[in-house]
Amino acid sequence: MLRREYHGQTARIRWHDLQTYYAHGSVIRVNGELDLVEVAVQLGLDNTARFEAWIAADQVAPVSDTEALAWYESDAQLWAVVAAPWVLVQDRLADDSPEHTRH
Template sequence: MVKLNRETSRIHWTELQRFYAQGAVLVVAPELDLVATAAAVANDDAATISAWMETAQLQKATEEFAVNCLADNCEVWAVVVAPWILVQKDRVAS
């Protein structure tokens, strides 16, 4: 998890648009820890990931999310867990 924490950074949404268009962006809910979520994805923790997806705490970026981020010129926290880019708004990564 230390490696993932070091690889987490702020990025403007405009720099992620092409990845969103490819369907490679996952949005992490503010109540989840971004780094812990990335670790679960990296470790292929299917049970945990499925539970988060069922409750929409982890989901593919929606058109609404993308449009809002673009309109707000928002910056998000992001970490890459190939082939995914996990992003989170309104929370500082730990």
């Protein structure tokens, strides 16, 4: 049920449109090797162990100032899904879709 809900809320969004959320520290970067929807599901399930492993491997982290600036300057479009209070983002190729992300 959570997977379907998050998948339905996943969309491409311009980094410029996420500036307010970034300023509040609410944007989390998800490595392109992970399934964005699965990360949202695990967040929704409060799977601390899984998140600790992803964080330790630098696969999930707050967006750095360097990433934010690069995305701003390139007017990047990212995949995003809201897993309140967080916005999870993933920098993937424009022809990629969340259902094709790797686990």
